[in-house]
Amino acid sequence: MNRLDIYVARLAAGLMSPSDFDTPVLPRNIVHAVRNVGLLLSKRDGDNKYICVLCGKRGLSRRGLYLHLVRMHGEEIREMVIREGERILRAKSRVYIE
Numbered sequence: 001m002n003r004l005d006i007y008v009a010r011l012a013a014g015l016m017s018p019s020d021f022d023t024p025v026l027p028r029n030i031v032h033a034v035r036n037v038g039l040l041l042s043k044r045d046g047d048n049k050y051i052c053v054l055c056g057k058r059g060l061s062r063r064g065l066y067l068h069l070v071r072m073h074g075e076e077i078r079e080m081v082i083r084e085g086e087r088i089l090r091a092k093s094r095v096y097i098e
Contacts (some may be wrong), residue, residue, distance in 0.1 A: 045059065
């Protein structure tokens with residue numbers, strides 16, 4: 001789970017589609033967490049450029065956004081994936097309890 005930030009950054013930058021990230025090695029909640037976080041971390045600018053949702057940096061290309069996320073926000077992204085994975089587990093356990 002050490003380098004999930006790379007996959008999240010690829011998803012955020014549009015270098016990979018959510019369906020491309022699937023692995024039998026990781027628990028399903030983590031796979032879904034990577035997809036969810038990746039889809040939340042970028043916005044498109046009017047000039048076909050990207051904006052980092054975490055810090056607001058603008059004018060990034062796809063590759064620029066990917067590199068920016070990995071280099072500047074890697075640890076933060078890993079923490080987000082863990083929190084999202086835990087949230088998914090809690091939500092599933094509530095469904096089974098009720």
